[in-house]
Amino acid sequence: MKEISIWKDTVNETNYQKLNEDKKVDVLIIGGGITGISTLYNLKDSNLKVILVEQNRLGMSVTGNSTGKLSYLQNDLLDKIRKCHNDEIASKYLKSQRHAIRMIKDTIKKENIDCDLEKVDSYLYTNKDNEIKKMEDLVKFLNNNGIETKNINNDIVDSKYMISVSDTYLFHPIKFIYGLIKNIKFPIYEQTSIKNITKEEDYYIAYTDKYKIKAQWIVMASHYPYFNLPYLFPIKSSLEKSYLSASKKDIDKISLISYSNPFISIRSYKDYLIYLSNSHTINKDTFDLENYQELMRKLNVLDVAPDYVWSNIDIITNDGIPYIGKIDDKLLIGTGYNTWGLASGFICGKILSDILLDKENSYIELFNPKRKGSLTILSGIKDAINSVDGYIKGYLDKNDNILYDKKDGKDVIIYDDGKEKHIVYQHCPHLGCKLLFNEIEKTWDCPCHGSRFDLDGKCISAPANKDITYK
DSSP states (O other), X not given: OBSSOHHHHTSOOOOOOOOOSOEEEEEEEEOOSHHXXXXXXXXXXXXXXXXXXXXXXXXXSTGGGSOOEEOSOOTTHHXXXXXXXXXXXXXXXXXXXXXXXXXXXXXXXXXXXOSOXXXXXXXXXXXXXXXXXXXXXXXXXXXXXXXXXXXXXXXXXXXXXXXXXXXEEEOOXXXXXXXXXXXXXXXEEOSXXXXXXXXXXXXXXXXXXXXXXXXXEEEEOSSSOSOOTTTTGGGSEEEEEEEEEEEEOOOOOOEEEESSSSOOEEEEETTEEEEEEEEEETTSSOOHHHHHHHHHHHHHHTTOOOSEEEEEEEEEETTSOOEEEEXXXXXXXXXXXXXXXXXXXXXXXXXXXHHHTTOOOTXXXXXOTTOTTXXXXXXXXXXXXXXXXXXXXXXXXXXXXXXXXXXXXXXXXXXXXXXXXXEEESXXXXXXOBOEEETTTTEEEOTTTOOEXXXXXXXXXXXXXXXXXXX
16 A cells, blocks of 8 residues: 555656746746646746746645546535525636636647546535435526536445536546646746745745745745735635545446535546545544544445555635635735635636736636635634644644654654654744644644645645754
């Protein structure tokens, strides 16, 4: 069994050089997942001077840990948007997702990208009596938006009500973004982490360890933005962790998800079954080993053994709509995809590029990060409590396989793998939360805002932008 996503294991990593000099550009894109690469792709024919920096390797963070689904049948998300806003806003969001899927399909054809694209019906189901009426109402909403649904049954899961829709797809997410960059001439720099950003008169300066990038515009395309003010991101969202596996199994093409949490998501990929479960906010159920063991029990019911296991962290917005657009003068953001980041990340690139090129885009207002309803007093208090909860968890949760110590007056944590000792600082450099050890993937994880570090302390996932390696 491999502790890595099947997508990462079936591609060769990119190998772009690290930034080695100061730069002056029109646009700096920070983040090399689907959002950053899509933005770069949509700017490729412009006259702008653009560079992209990625703190690790392209596609190896959240994009590479996803399920690889392109569907507008997104569990109970449409109903959340209808509740927080209204049917009109939900219809616009639904339209954006269908538009994004068509754009991806057309781009794959145009660029001749080999990313294992497959057209497949998507299924949504519930096994709870009290959700049948909700799903029936969702069907009416979909029908009113011109979408044909079918009441259907699929024996891969126990269900009391199940529907399906067409015009949805499955693909290999990393192969897709690799295909996008093959004809892009803009410079890309990997292993390049932005440590700080300052705003000068009419431009920004982004600092790495040794160099600085002067930019008229900055696109923050990292999974979780590492700044807190003035945007107040920690109280405008929560983080959800899920556990995934890929198992060899003779299975027909399928894309299926449950209506509500605890979510079950299933898809096929070649001769593999990809299974997601045990979703929870990161400040709850923080013992990864227990969640992986529960995943194993569910796979045993399906009579499969995992060949791959991994986890992913998604940003959940308070009102169900991603944050895409301008948050400050010439500072753009794309994040908060509510577990559906592939379609949303791709259309985000189109929206942000249109803002940069001063073009009209009908989705700008829908996804506006400063929209009304994206922050309420109640939701803000809830998200703040989640952050505090995660902070407390770091102090209370102890792992018998980890040694806790002090060196040079600072807290360190030590993992002995039998060959060597891995020593890292215990506190996340983002906001100081104490880190937890992920025993399956062998990473140090932050229970507050989802930062992750490899065994030797290298930062592999934002919002942290500094390593925790003990020196």
